[in-house]
Amino acid sequence: MPSDGAALLPYVAIVKSVRSMTPDIKLFDLEIEDEAVRRRFAYKPGQFVFVSAFGVGEAPFGIASVYSRQPGIEVAVRRVGTVTSALHEMEAGARVGIRGPYGNFFPLDEYKGKDMYIIGGGVGMAPLRPVVNSILGRRQEFGKLVVLYGARSPQDLAFADEFDYWAEAPNTRLELTVDRGDEGWKGRVALIPAVVKELAFSASNSVALICGPPIMIRFTLVELKKLSFADHQIVTTLEAKMKCGMGKCARCNVGDKYVCRQGPVFTLEQIGDFIEAY
Numbered sequence: 001m002p003s004d005g006a007a008l009l010p011y012v013a014i015v016k017s018v019r020s021m022t023p024d025i026k027l028f029d030l031e032i033e034d035e036a037v038r039r040r041f042a043y044k045p046g047q048f049v050f051v052s053a054f055g056v057g058e059a060p061f062g063i064a065s066v067y068s069r070q071p072g073i074e075v076a077v078r079r080v081g082t083v084t085s086a087l088h089e090m091e092a093g094a095r096v097g098i099r100g101p102y103g104n105f106f107p108l109d110e111y112k113g114k115d116m117y118i119i120g121g122g123v124g125m126a127p128l129r130p131v132v133n134s135i136l137g138r139r140q141e142f143g144k145l146v147v148l149y150g151a152r153s154p155q156d157l158a159f160a161d162e163f164d165y166w167a168e169a170p171n172t173r174l175e176l177t178v179d180r181g182d183e184g185w186k187g188r189v190a191l192i193p194a195v196v197k198e199l200a201f202s203a204s205n206s207v208a209l210i211c212g213p214p215i216m217i218r219f220t221l222v223e224l225k226k227l228s229f230a231d232h233q234i235v236t237t238l239e240a241k242m243k244c245g246m247g248k249c250a251r252c253n254v255g256d257k258y259v260c261r262q263g264p265v266f267t268l269e270q271i272g273d274f275i276e277a278y
């Protein structure tokens, strides 16, 4: 779709539902108004869209839904600025602009037969959620699935209503962790890199997919490398780097690569030491 020049213009979409998942993250289900556009708006896990609040501005979001599972497009919006605040004020029935889908994607077919480690931090779990649900939808094609998801506090864990579905799937493990617990939290209190080290993920025939705050990505990479993960076995999405999303603002470069043009999904082999500056 983005190869169509018209895709640089936003389509009008209706907010079908808005759900508060954490104190500052809401999940929006968007449906493009034009039926013909809606039918051809196909996307894959890892791709992103720009969503605009009319009169305010637009921002990029990794798509949080699986294309084949539902007709809408879900995005998780964390309230961090003017656009996301404007979106947070919206209710079902509101209209927004949407353009995309853009970017490359997690090549799931290349991961068939491998053990999968999905490592998400905070709202960074959003683009990984369709990966998890895609794998669960074709469970026999992959080896072991471990989902490690961390947030600042128990209240900051998004997608909580899917945790049972993930945890109870065959050959699948869900590991949750928080930076700070509370009276009701019986789970792990530790930073994600420390959990990676503690669980000693096996690099043998496996792939690790990571998305989250830059500092979490950097320190998680260090632990994965200590566990003998090779650079081609570590895949991350750097969507948080993007601003214009169209190769115009030059603010998304990682080394000689533009995240919006060549990403947002990269193996560590592709971006190498430049991740240090991320």
Ligand code: FES
Pocket: 241, 242, 243, 244, 245, 246, 247, 248, 249, 250, 251, 252, 253, 258, 259, 260, 261
């Ligand atoms: S986001 Fe502007 S050039 Fe990539």
